[in-house]
Amino acid sequence: xxxxxxxxxxxxxxxxxxxxxxxxxxxxxxxxxxxxxxxxxxxxxxxxxxxxxxxxxxxxxxxxxxxxxxxxxxxxxxxxxxxxxxxxxxxxxxxxxxxxxxxxxxxxxxxxxxxxxxxxxxxxxxxxxxxxxxxxxxxxxxxxxxxxxxxxxxxxxxxxxxxxxxxxxxxxxxxxxxxxxxxxxxxxxxxxxxxxxxxxxxxxxxxxxxxxxxxxxxxxxxxxxxxxxxxxxxxxxxxxxxxxxxxxxxxxxxxxxxxxxxxxxxxxxxxxxxxxxxxxxxxxxxxxxxxxxxxxxxxxxxxxxxxxxxxxxxxxxxxxxxxxxxxxxxxxxxxxxxxxxxxxxxxxxxxxxxxxxxxxxxxxxxxxxxxxxxxxxxxxxxxx
Numbered sequence: 001x002x003x004x005x006x007x008x009x010x011x012x013x014x015x016x017x018x019x020x021x022x023x024x025x026x027x028x029x030x031x032x033x034x035x036x037x038x039x040x041x042x043x044x045x046x047x048x049x050x051x052x053x054x055x056x057x058x059x060x061x062x063x064x065x066x067x068x069x070x071x072x073x074x075x076x077x078x079x080x081x082x083x084x085x086x087x088x089x090x091x092x093x094x095x096x097x098x099x100x101x102x103x104x105x106x107x108x109x110x111x112x113x114x115x116x117x118x119x120x121x122x123x124x125x126x127x128x129x130x131x132x133x134x135x136x137x138x139x140x141x142x143x144x145x146x147x148x149x150x151x152x153x154x155x156x157x158x159x160x161x162x163x164x165x166x167x168x169x170x171x172x173x174x175x176x177x178x179x180x181x182x183x184x185x186x187x188x189x190x191x192x193x194x195x196x197x198x199x200x201x202x203x204x205x206x207x208x209x210x211x212x213x214x215x216x217x218x219x220x221x222x223x224x225x226x227x228x229x230x231x232x233x234x235x236x237x238x239x240x241x242x243x244x245x246x247x248x249x250x251x252x253x254x255x256x257x258x259x260x261x262x263x264x265x266x267x268x269x270x271x272x273x274x275x276x277x278x279x280x281x282x283x284x285x286x287x288x289x290x291x292x293x294x295x296x297x298x299x300x301x302x303x304x305x306x307x308x309x310x311x312x313x314x315x316x317x318x319x320x321x322x323x324x325x326x327x328x329x330x331x332x333x334x335x336x337x338x339x340x341x342x343x344x345x346x347x348x349x350x351x352x353x354x355x356x357x358x359x360x361x362x363x364x365x366x367x368x369x370x371x372x373x374x375x376x377x378x379x380x381x382x383x384x
Contacts, residue, residue, distance in 0.1 A: 017204045021157060024164055024197060031167040036175040046082070046113040049131045050075040052103050053086065060093065068095040071103060073127060075111055082113060087125040101129055154202060161198040168194055180254055187263035188224050191270045192217060198274060208285040211377050215370025216270075216277035223266040223273065223362030230358055231262040238262075240351045261351070268322075269359030272314055276363055277370045280306050284374040296379040303371025311367055315360045322356050 054074035061069045071091040077083050089111065093100045103109060108131040114124040147155040173190045177183050195216050203209030238257025239245055241264070247255060283306045284299055294302075323330065326348065333343045343349055 020200060020205070021160065024160060024201060028160070028164055028167050031171045034171055036171060038175060038178060044115045044117065044119060046080060046115070047128075048080045048082065048111060048113065049078045049133075050087075050109055050111045050127075051078055052105055052107045052109060055103060055105050063095075066095045066097065067093050067100065067102070069093055073103060075109065075125065075127065077111070077113070078108070082122070087111075087113070087122065089125040089127045091127050101127070103127065103130075157201045161201045164197055164201075165194050177255070177260065178252060183256065183259040183263040184224065184228065187267050188220070191220050191267060195220060195270065195274055199278065203278065203281070206285075207377050208281050211284070211370060211374040212274070212278045212281035214373050215281065215366055216274045218369040218373075219273040219277065219362045219366025220266060220270050222365045223269055223358060226358045226361050227262045227265040227354075230354060231258070231265070234350055234354050236261065236347060236351050236354060240348050265355050265358050266362065268355070269318065269362050272318060272359065273362050273366050276307065276310050276314060276366050279310050280367060280370040281374055284371070284378055288378045294379075296375045299378050300371050300375030303374050304368065307367030307371055311363055314363050318359050318363070319356050322352050322359075326352055 052073055053076050056072035058072070059069045060067055060071060070093060073089045073091055074086055075089050076086045091101060091103055093102075110128040110131045110133075112126045112128060113122055114126070115121065116123050144159050147158060149155070151158060168190055173186060176186055196213060199213045199216060200209045203212055236258065238259070238261035241257070241261055244257045244260075248257070280303045284303050287302050288294065288299060329348060333346075333349075344353070
């Protein structure tokens with residue numbers, strides 16, 4: 001091996017940021033190929049994209065805006081060993097708009113081709129839903145491209161942290177919850193790991209990263225504590241979450257839905273907590289680079305000023321983000337003229353109020369924590 005290559009490898013290994021990126025990349029690959037233990041094998045089924053070439057709505061009955069019955073479809077497979085072949089399928093409508101799919105000629109659908117035990121003969125074709133993988137991948141690619149173009153290498157690291165977060169949630173957090181581990185404790189550990197990885201990937205192992213991490217982690221712990229305390233006081237049952245009862249009936253009656261709901265409160269607000277911590281830390285770091293003679297009191301004060309400005313918009317952001325998911329429910333109450341006191345006592349609405357206020361409390365607490373921590377770290381010359 002030439003000395004030039006050795007020097008390059010040595011330089012890379014001594015670059016903590018580059019080495020950290022490599023480690024996270026390896027962990028992502030390992031997590032991707034790690035089974036969750038809940039994978040189900042379907043040896044006699046094939047899932048492929050198909051085009052709807054003919055639709056027969058003769059057996060579809062409509063009652064007002066609700067449709068029941070069945071659509072008879074002809075589908076032509078667009079991929080795999082059955083590409084180009086046409087099959088007949090049935091789309092059953094149960095009269096529930098959130099579950100029913102209405103297909104038209106020319107639509108692309110995800111279909112399941114069921115085979116016999118020898119995997120030689122097609123015994124049936126089921127239409128699952130509209131095929132959305134292509135547009136989802138296109139949107140994801142567009143997001144990645146614009147992020148990298150705008151932020152360069154930092155944007156690439158942001159994409160890496162995005163993927164890492166997804167792998168941790170899908171491959172670690174959710175499977176362990178299904179296996180019966182405590183959702184609150186497990187979520188707290190997972191979010192702590194994600195906070196560490198995301199912040200140090202973006203900020204590097206520097207004062208800026210350390211201050212942001214310590215500030216964010218205090219905010220996460222505070223939000224966790226508040227969600228547990230006020231969750232019990234609100235008497236919220238975790239079944240307010242969509243598909244909660246379905247989860248129990250699917251072979252997981254041991255799960256505590258309320259704890260899962262409470263864990264979701266600080267999980268959903270953790271991103272905003274990290275955002276505020278990083279904003280304050282980065283601003284203090286920038287100020288100290290330009291004015292290194294500032295006192296600890298002045299740098300803390302500047303952190304408080306930035307925190308106030310960010311909090312003004314971030315709390316409203318949480319309100320809009322959470323309420324946006326329940327727009328239809330709120331419109332129903334408004335349209336029916338439901339008394340306000342009734343609305344605020346309904347468990348679904350109370351759950352969102354708890355979600356919003358506890359998440360906002362976390363933001364309020366993380367701002368002064370980060371400002372004070374930054375004041376001590378940035379004015380201590382010998383550290384880092």
